[in-house]
Every structure is written in C-alpha cells, then in structure tokens.
Amino acid sequence: MGRKCTAGCGVCGLVLGLLGALSLTLFHLVVKFELGKLMPLKVGTFAYPYWKKAPIPVYMQFYVFDVINSDEVIETGAKPSVLERGPYTYRLEKEKVGIKYNDNNTVTYRQITWYYFERNMSVGYDNETFTNFNIPYLSVAYLVRFEYPWVQELINYALAITGENLFKVVSVHDILYGYEDPLLKFVSQDIMGLFNMSHFLDPNFGLMYKWNGSDDGVYNVYTGSDDIFRAGFIDKWNYFKTLSFWSGKYANMINGSDGEFFGPFVDSSKDMLFYSSQACRSLLVKYQYTHSIKGIDVYRYLLPADTFACPAEKPDNVGFCSPDSNHCMASGVLNVSVCRNGSSGTLSFPHFLGADPDVIHGVDGLHPNSEQHSSFIDIEPTTGLPFQMVFRFQVGIHITNNSIIKGLHNIRSLHMPIVWFNESAYIDDDLANKFKARLELPMNIVHVMQIILIIMGSLILIGSAIRWFRKYKTVENDTEEKPLFTPVSLKND
Known part of the structure; x- marks a missing residue:
C-alpha cells in the first residue's frame, strides 16, 4: 500500500509540474484569446470607446x-x-x-x-x-x-x-x-x-x-x-x-x-x-x-x-x-x-x-x-x-x-x-484601474496559477522521491542484517 501511495504521489506531482510547464506555453494562447475579445477596433469591445474618442x-x-x-x-x-x-x-x-x-x-x-x-x-x-x-x-x-x-x-x-x-x-x-x-x-x-x-x-x-x-x-x-x-x-x-x-x-x-x-x-x-x-x-x-x-x-x-x-x-x-x-x-x-x-x-x-x-x-x-x-x-x-x-x-x-x-x-x-x-x-487613474481590472488582474491570476502548479508539482515530486528513497534504503538495510539461514540448535538426548 505504501509503495502504491508513493507512486501515486509521484505521478500526481509529475502531472502538476507538467501542467504548470505546459501552461507557460498556453499562457500566451489564453491571453491572445482574451485580447482577441477585448481589443479589436469594433463596437462592443473594451477598446472601442477609448479608440473612438480619446479618453485621456x-x-x-x-x-x-x-x-x-x-x-x-x-x-x-x-x-x-x-x-x-x-x-x-x-x-x-x-x-x-x-x-x-x-x-x-x-x-x-x-x-x-x-x-x-x-x-x-x-x-x-x-x-x-x-x-x-x-x-x-x-x-x-x-x-x-x-x-x-x-x-x-x-x-x-x-x-x-x-x-x-x-x-x-x-x-x-x-x-x-x-x-x-x-x-x-x-x-x-x-x-x-x-x-x-x-x-x-x-x-x-x-x-x-x-x-x-x-x-x-x-x-x-x-x-x-x-x-x-x-x-x-x-x-x-x-x-x-x-x-x-x-x-x-x-x-x-x-x-x-x-x-x-x-x-x-x-x-x-x-x-x-x-x-x-x-x-x-x-x-x-x-x-x-x-x-x-x-x-x-x-x-x-x-x-x-x-x-x-x-x-x-x-x-x-x-x-x-x-x-x-x-x-x-x-x-x-x-x-x-x-x-x-x-x-x-x-x-x-x-x-x-x-x-x-x-x-x-x-x-x-x-x-x-x-x-x-x-x-x-x-x-x-x-x-x-x-x-x-x-x-x-x-x-x-x-x-x-x-x-x-x-x-x-x-x-x-x-x-x-x-x-x-x-x-x-x-x-489617468481611472483608465489604469480599468486596465488592471479587465486585463492585468486576470493575467496575473493565470500567471500565479502557473507558478503554483509548478511549485506544487515539484514539491510533491520531490517528496515522493525522498519517500521512495527512504523506503528503498530501509528495505536494503533489512536485507543486509537478516542471515541467510537460521541456525538450528542441537540438543543432546
């Protein structure tokens, strides 16, 4: 049971780490997708009213x-x-x-x-x-x-x-x-x-x-x-x-x-x-x-x-x-x-x-x-x-x-x-705050999630490796101390 738990944790850590690393690549795609909704110069987007008439x-x-x-x-x-x-x-x-x-x-x-x-x-x-x-x-x-x-x-x-x-x-x-x-x-x-x-x-x-x-x-x-x-x-x-x-x-x-x-x-x-x-x-x-x-x-x-x-x-x-x-x-x-x-x-x-x-x-x-x-x-x-x-x-x-x-x-x-x-x-302050709310905050959250995934995955993977190493060392020590056969004591009748 212990070995299965260690292996499961290791796989989980590896998956989280890979997701974090992969999200670094996906980050630009996600941001590009969001900007594609917010920034085009057409009616209904975040950028349109500011483009049509200078807000500052x-x-x-x-x-x-x-x-x-x-x-x-x-x-x-x-x-x-x-x-x-x-x-x-x-x-x-x-x-x-x-x-x-x-x-x-x-x-x-x-x-x-x-x-x-x-x-x-x-x-x-x-x-x-x-x-x-x-x-x-x-x-x-x-x-x-x-x-x-x-x-x-x-x-x-x-x-x-x-x-x-x-x-x-x-x-x-x-x-x-x-x-x-x-x-x-x-x-x-x-x-x-x-x-x-x-x-x-x-x-x-x-x-x-x-x-x-x-x-x-x-x-x-x-x-x-x-x-x-x-x-x-x-x-x-x-x-x-x-x-x-x-x-x-x-x-x-x-x-x-x-x-x-x-x-x-x-x-x-x-x-x-x-x-x-x-x-x-x-x-x-x-x-x-x-x-x-x-x-x-x-x-x-x-x-x-x-x-x-x-x-x-x-x-x-x-x-x-x-x-x-x-x-x-x-x-x-x-x-x-x-x-x-x-x-x-x-x-x-x-x-x-x-x-x-x-x-x-x-x-x-x-x-x-x-x-x-x-x-x-x-x-x-x-x-x-x-x-x-x-x-x-x-x-x-x-x-x-x-x-x-x-x-x-x-x-x-x-x-x-x-x-x-x-x-x-x-x-100005108003436009800067709107930028942070609509664009910077979501991007920062995604970025923080990337870092958290990578750190969590790395810690779980490292913890699983340490646990596996300790388990392996314990088994190895037990094997070295145990004799190959148990001597049978002879009694004189």
Whole structure:
C-alpha cells in the first residue's frame, strides 16, 4: 500500500509540474484569446470607446522663438539671436468620425481634433506677440528662387506695394491658426488673378491653418478581428498604400501603426514603427528600458536622435532629400516643403537636437537637451497599448541668400527655428484601474496559477522521491542484517 501511495504521489506531482510547464506555453494562447475579445477596433469591445474618442487629456505646448536683433540681421547679416518663450498650452480633444467597416477586416475613418487654449497652463495669453522671420515672405522667395529675374523683380514690386518686411511681429495664436497675409493676398488677387489663377494661392497663412476642428487625412487601419497582432496597423492613408511626397521608395512607405495600438506581446528586441502625418512619413522608435506607470510595467521607446540624419550618416534617409539626392539638407533637418504646399518649411527636433553643429550654431540662443527635447512612447508590452506619449518637434524655415529679392541681400544661408511643440498624453487613474481590472488582474491570476502548479508539482515530486528513497534504503538495510539461514540448535538426548 505504501509503495502504491508513493507512486501515486509521484505521478500526481509529475502531472502538476507538467501542467504548470505546459501552461507557460498556453499562457500566451489564453491571453491572445482574451485580447482577441477585448481589443479589436469594433463596437462592443473594451477598446472601442477609448479608440473612438480619446479618453485621456492630450495637451500641446508651444514654444516660440523671439528674434531680438532683427535690425542687425537685415542691415549687416548678423547671426539671429533668439529667446524662447512659452509654453502656450492647448488642450486637444480627438474623436474619430465617418467610421466605416470594410470586408477585409479594416476600418476607415477621419480623426477630428479640436484645440482649446489653457491659460492656467501657459506663460500668458496666446494673443501675445513675438518677432521672427516673415514666413510668407520667405516662402514666396523660395518658390521663385529658380525663376527668371523678371519674375523675381515682380515679387520685389509686390513687396514694395504691401510694405512687407523680412521680419514680422505676429501673435502666437495667429502664427498657429492663421491670419490674412498682405503679400499672399496681393500675389493671389493682383498677380495670379490676372491669369485667373487666384484659386491656387490662399491669402491666409498659419502653421496649423484650418487644423482646428479638422482632420489630418483618411485612415484605413486593420481592426484586429482576424489577427489581433495587426490591430491599428495602417493599410492605407488618404486611400493610398504608399506616399508620393518623397524621392525614394523606402521613404514613401507607410509602415507600422497609427500610433494608438502596437500589437500584443511586444518584443523589446525589435524596433517599432508608426506613421506621423505631422512628419509626413513613418517614424521608428527603439526600446530603451522598462519602468512603471501607476504600478504597471511599460517599455520606454525613444525616437532616435539620428531620425533626421543626412544620408552620409544614415543611408536610408536618401529618399527624404527633395527633389532628389542632389538636394539633401543638413543632418538633423527634414525638408517638408513637398508636403506643405511648396513652402520652405522644415521639421526637426527642438533646438535642432541631434543636428549638424553648424545648424545649431547658426542661431544664437539654442540649447538642445535630450531630456527636454526628445520624443518617446511608453508601451504596455502585453497589450501593446501606449500609456504615455510625448512627441516634440520643431517647425522652422530654410533661409538662403538671394541677390535679387529685397531684404535677402545680406542674409546668410541658415536654418531658422520658428516654434516647437510638445504633444503629450498620459494615462489617468481611472483608465489604469480599468486596465488592471479587465486585463492585468486576470493575467496575473493565470500567471500565479502557473507558478503554483509548478511549485506544487515539484514539491510533491520531490517528496515522493525522498519517500521512495527512504523506503528503498530501509528495505536494503533489512536485507543486509537478516542471515541467510537460521541456525538450528542441537540438543543432546
């Protein structure tokens, strides 16, 4: 009976241990099954209401660069000197509209964004003014830089009529959301109007003109209904699978997600990709380290400092040279004129972080700092949900010397920052608690059960082995002490 009990315990321990070990493999399947019910982008799932309308506040902080020596720049070609002013903070509300589900497990939508000024989070009101280069002035000069001299003289005539200068005093609100520019109005109505072409040029200008209450294009993304690993990954943007802005095939690829989902079971050894309409391209982020947000472990992914590196430093970036590889900008600066109506606009990290030293030193008052000016995403690895997003970019303009256009005679070629912004979102307590209740707690229970099964199975198996060993030793000792036969005593009758 004892031997049968020991054997039974051993088998039981072995089975429990095997179940525990097997459950390690089954764990991902169970979690995948649960995520397949909770996370697809369709009505009725846990993720849908949060995907349809951002549940947490998103803020965008703007910092403007105020040029304090504009007269010296015009008269002697002095290096511009700037003071950073900000933040001027706006609260963003985002909601997806026009949602349409397709037969190939994708969903099409537009995302509308509204901006609301937050005075208590700002250094002042957004009607405060600052001085910087006149962007419409420079954009018009940029557009005609290769035209005949008489065309450029026509622009000089327009500048004289409108009284526009190389520098402009403008409010924070107007530089962002738009104002009617005298030069653009004159060129549109009085020059292009003569040829019935006024509809080609909007007389209003703003870095985010028409963005408030609008969208950044039509998205078509996978719902994850058939494959949860593809939830949120882009199939098409503006009805195309590739971009047409850039000169290279790689640069025009639309890779990765829409930035709101990154797929479950994130592998920290692999880089992540997402598409950014602000940058007019897909962006790559690299794993840095693991830390905790509200008691939940997340992976920190950083946008590398060489994101906008020149082809000599990063050959894959050759396709971002515009119009071709013979017209590459300095390292750290992306020419976005191809997706910004032909203006001389540029995109970089704030204060030209990671850029060529000549770019940084071309303007006095810049102090790039990786802690303050880098961009990153914190991703919960099991679900692929971003718990914190911080995107920091700088909008600038490329200025070149021009011997014909008024005001540009003494100007040295340089990259000039206009404004940089910090768009950030951070998971709140309510959403973190819901995540723990619906996702983290069940997964932790399953994980604990795995460990308990393995430990119990191991202990029972070890206990059975010890009992069997002791039993075996006892039998062996009894055998050694017992004589081979019992002597019979002889009695003398």
